[in-house]
Amino acid sequence: xxxxxxxxxxxxxxxxxxxxxxxxxxxxxxxxxxxxxxxxxxxxxxxxxxxxxxxxxxxxxxxxxxxxxxxxxxxxxxxxxxxxxxxxxxxxxxxxxxxxxxxxxxxxxxxxxxxxxxxxxxxxxxxxxxxxxxxxxxxxxxxxxxxxxxxxxxxxxxxxxxxxxxxxxxxxxxxxxxxxxxxxxxxxxxxxxxxxxxxxxxxxxxxxxxxxxxxxxxxxxxxxxxxxxxxxxxxxxxxxxxxxxxxxxxxxxxxxxxxxxxxxxxxxxxxxxxxxxxxxxxxxxxxxxxxxxxxxxxxxxxxxxxxxxxxxxxxxxxxxxxxxxxxxxxxxxxxxxxxxxxxxxxxxxxxxxxxxxxxxxxxxxxxxxxxxxxxxxxxxxxxxxxxxxxxxxxxxxx
Amino acid sequence: xxxxxxxxxxxxxxxxxxxxxxxxxxxxxxxxxxxxxxxxxxxxxxxxxxxxxxxxxxxxxxxxxxxxxxxxxxxxxxxxxxxxxxxxxxxxxxxxxxxxxxxxxxxxxxxxxxxxxxxxxxxxxxxxxxxxxxxxxxxxxxxxxxxxxxxxxxxxxxxxxxxxxxxxxxxxxxxxxxxxxxxxxxxxxxxxxxxxxxxxxxxxxxxxxxxxxxxxxxxxxxxxxxxxxxxxxxxxxxxxxxxxxxxxxxxxxxxxxxxxxxxxxxxxxxxxxxxxxxxxxxxxxxxxxxxxxxxxxxxxxxxxxxxxxxxxxxxxxxxxxxxxxxxxxxxxxxxxxxxxxxxxxxxxxxxxxxxxxxxxxxxxxxxxxxxxxx
Numbered sequence: 173x174x175x176x177x178x179x180x181x182x183x184x185x186x187x188x189x190x191x192x193x194x195x196x197x198x199x200x201x202x203x204x205x206x207x208x209x210x211x212x213x214x215x216x217x218x219x220x221x222x223x224x225x226x227x228x229x230x231x232x233x234x235x236x237x238x239x240x241x242x243x244x245x246x247x248x249x250x251x252x253x254x255x256x257x258x259x260x261x262x263x264x265x266x267x268x269x270x271x272x273x274x275x276x277x278x279x280x281x282x283x284x285x286x287x288x289x290x291x292x293x294x295x296x297x298x299x300x301x302x303x304x305x306x307x308x309x310x311x312x313x314x315x316x317x318x319x320x321x322x323x324x325x326x327x328x329x330x331x332x333x334x335x336x337x338x339x340x341x342x343x344x345x346x347x348x349x350x351x352x353x354x355x356x357x358x359x360x361x362x363x364x365x366x367x368x369x370x371x372x373x374x375x376x377x378x379x380x381x382x383x384x385x386x387x388x389x390x391x392x393x394x395x396x397x398x399x400x401x402x403x404x405x406x407x408x409x410x411x412x413x414x415x416x417x418x419x420x421x422x423x424x425x426x427x428x429x430x431x432x433x434x435x436x437x438x439x440x441x442x443x444x445x446x447x448x449x450x451x452x453x454x455x456x457x458x459x460x461x462x463x464x465x466x467x468x469x470x471x472x473x474x475x476x477x478x479x480x481x482x483x484x485x486x487x488x489x490x491x492x493x494x495x496x497x498x499x500x501x502x503x504x505x506x507x508x509x510x511x512x513x514x515x516x517x518x519x520x521x522x523x524x525x526x527x528x529x530x531x532x533x534x535x536x537x538x539x540x541x542x543x544x545x546x547x548x549x550x551x552x553x554x555x556x557x558x559x560x561x562x563x564x565x566x567x568x569x570x
Numbered sequence: 571x572x573x574x575x576x577x578x579x580x581x582x583x584x585x586x587x588x589x590x591x592x593x594x595x596x597x598x599x600x601x602x603x604x605x606x607x608x609x610x611x612x613x614x615x616x617x618x619x620x621x622x623x624x625x626x627x628x629x630x631x632x633x634x635x636x637x638x639x640x641x642x643x644x645x646x647x648x649x650x651x652x653x654x655x656x657x658x659x660x661x662x663x664x665x666x667x668x669x670x671x672x673x674x675x676x677x678x679x680x681x682x683x684x685x686x687x688x689x690x691x692x693x694x695x696x697x698x699x700x701x702x703x704x705x706x707x708x709x710x711x712x713x714x715x716x717x718x719x720x721x722x723x724x725x726x727x728x729x730x731x732x733x734x735x736x737x738x739x740x741x742x743x744x745x746x747x748x749x750x751x752x753x754x755x756x757x758x759x760x761x762x763x764x765x766x767x768x769x770x771x772x773x774x775x776x777x778x779x780x781x782x783x784x785x786x787x788x789x790x791x792x793x794x795x796x797x798x799x800x801x802x803x804x805x806x807x808x809x810x811x812x813x814x815x816x817x818x819x820x821x822x823x824x825x826x827x828x829x830x831x832x833x834x835x836x837x838x839x840x841x842x843x844x845x846x847x848x849x850x851x852x853x854x855x856x857x858x859x860x861x862x863x864x865x866x867x868x869x870x871x872x873x874x875x876x877x878x879x880x881x882x883x884x885x886x887x888x889x890x891x892x893x894x895x896x897x898x899x900x901x902x903x904x905x906x907x908x909x910x911x912x913x914x915x916x917x918x919x920x921x922x923x924x925x926x927x928x929x930x931x932x933x934x935x936x937x938x939x940x941x942x943x944x
Binding site: 306307376441443500504512550557 | 692694695697698699721722743763765766767768769773775833834835842844845893897900901904905907908909910911915918919922923925926927930932933935936
């Protein structure tokens with residue numbers, strides 16, 4: 173047992189820190205610190221800065237233009253960028269589709285699509301969930317019927333995160349109704365500018381149109397946009413989900429959130445002293461911090477095993493459950509910490525440079541929107557209930 | 571022992587439930603966004619004389635007891651109405667208790683719906699400390715001169731009259747030295763910033779810079795308002811908890827319906843035992859919350875210490891249950907529960923804001939410990 177990082181890993185951390193000092197625009201980290209909205213251009217700017225350094229695709233092998241980091245290096249990068257309030261890397265092309273194309277795509281698909289992910293030519297979104305296929309993903313009904321050298325796609329996807337920015341969507345579509353539901357699914361790449369694709373935003377509890385419904389009405393997709401084999405899409409979908417679940421614990425976000433919570437609790441006054449000196453509130457912070465310290469080590473145990481070549485299995489389900497519950501508790505305590513300031517909702521103040529400032533202290537304005545928005549953490553990517561069922565089946569063999 | 575509503579209260583509950591069930595429509599909620607409340611619903615409530623239930627016969631109403639408050643506010647919460655009835659209770663209660671005959675004329679106008687009221691007490695640094703008042707009122711040639719800032723004043727920009735607290739002597743956290751004044755809308759030197767709240771309704775930041783008020787604006791005795799403020803806040807806490815209880819009932823109803831109709835893995839998700847147990851937990855906790863609200867409403871007229879122990883016990887428990895119900899209702903719905911267009915959202919937001927007013931669950935746990943030890 174040795175809890176310390178190696179000298180190489182420490183040097184890597186120092187290098188990441190130097191890079192962030194020099195290259196992360198203050199305009200972007202200020203937005204992150206205050207919880208203000210990031211625009212499409214903000215994400216693209218940060219992606220371009222990382223891409224120039226060769227760090228945009230930390231998880232991709234070097235042959236495809238990635239950084240080729242192992243799980244520990246990716247973890248260090250994640251920790252440092254979240255601590256510095258950098259924008260997150262939009263995962264759909266980089267963390268999800270990229271690895272699928274590298275594993276199952278044709279040479280032509282790799283050569284065409286992968287560079288376009290890196291240079292920002294394409295903004296991808298994920299066409300998995302449907303109104304009737306949430307936790308039960310295998311019941312997707314969107315169909316793709318072969319017609320000459322095209323598939324004709326009909327149906328509807330939902331919860332498509334940032335679909336309003338995307339020009340491309342990777343979809344699970346039904347190409348066969350034979351056999352088990354999992355057996356007739358294919359993995360198809362669809363151009364959202366094609367005739368018949370309609371996007372409708374869905375406003376969430378925090379007032380933001382973060383997700384969308386995407387409708388397909390006789391959309392003609394060239395057959396070369398099929399990834400891998402027809403009716404084998406479920407295998408690729410599951411492979412993608414294991415990648416989606418790396419960093420599922422969100423340790424970096426939790427650490428940044430905890431630091432922010434403590435800062436606020438020092439600034440807020442309650443009964444003649446800083447809130448953090450209220451023993452009952454301090455105990456609540458301490459409880460979540462202790463849970464986070466242990467969970468961070470669970471995460472490192474999984475990361476370390478992954479770096480040694482073991483594929484994470486149901487452990488990622490444990491990390492998902494524990495990690496999301498911890499982050500949600502930090503969000504709830506932050507809302508609690510700002511007291512009455514959690515009530516005003518001045519949407520304009522969440523845009524940097526708006527004339528309309530926050531009502532209370534600037535640290536308070538995002539507390540309620542973040543609390544409400546992060547209720548999604550225990551719902552998306554396989555709800556926590558689904559994760560527990562996976563744990564019960566795969567580990568406990570129940 | 572009798573936990574049934576009286577006939578009068580039962581009629582009030584039935585009437586309110588029917589009226590609000592019809593009146594609180596998406597269109598009415600949209601119309602309420604500009605000012606925080608819908609003029610039609612306010613008029614409708616006034617026509618029914620609902621505000622009369624908040625006051626005793628002596629004060630110009632027909633109720634005024636804890637269970638009258640519970641009856642009215644549970645229905646407001648159940649429907650998700652955003653009308654400023656709580657502000658009427660707070661400010662009107664203070665006027666009714668402390669006002670001169672001339673000042674009490676406001677109650678009649680408020681009950682018939684022709685004037686709106688607000689209570690401006692919280693300040694940027696006061697959080698949940700009821701005695702922390704830094705706004706100052708000094709004697710002047712005309713009467714009084716007020717300077718300071720009041721924060722998150724619900725209905726502050728819309729109210730025709732604001733009951734406002736200011737310190738006439740002592741230091742920021744002294745119990746003694748707090749006075750109340752009646753501040754009419756449009757008084758010179760008052761700056762108001764109006765904004766929407768996360769859970770519906772509006773509030774305002776109110777800045778006073780040497781605001782001149784006549785001698786007659788003083789409400790009650792100079793420097794001795796704290797006990798009346800505590801009483802008013804105790805009653806408002808009971809009302810707010812009853813409101814949360816109503817919102818919980820709606821959230822539970824929506825969740826139950828969803829569990830029965832939403833199918834995944836070939837069956838309604840309500841057939842999964844994991845969700846059945848959680849729905850059952852939710853029900854058990856809501857019944858706890860109902861009993862806690864009954865406890866507080868039944869002790870509002872008790873001596874101060876007994877009443878305040880129940881204030882803290884109830885606000886603590888209902889605060890915890892409100893969080894549980896909001897979060898579990900969203901979780902059991904899944905993605906649809908996260909959306910603005912589905913009806914659960916506004917109830918979940920309403921419940922998530924309960925803790926931000928009059929003290930959160932942790933604050934009242936600590937206060938309960940201190941009150942019990944005293």
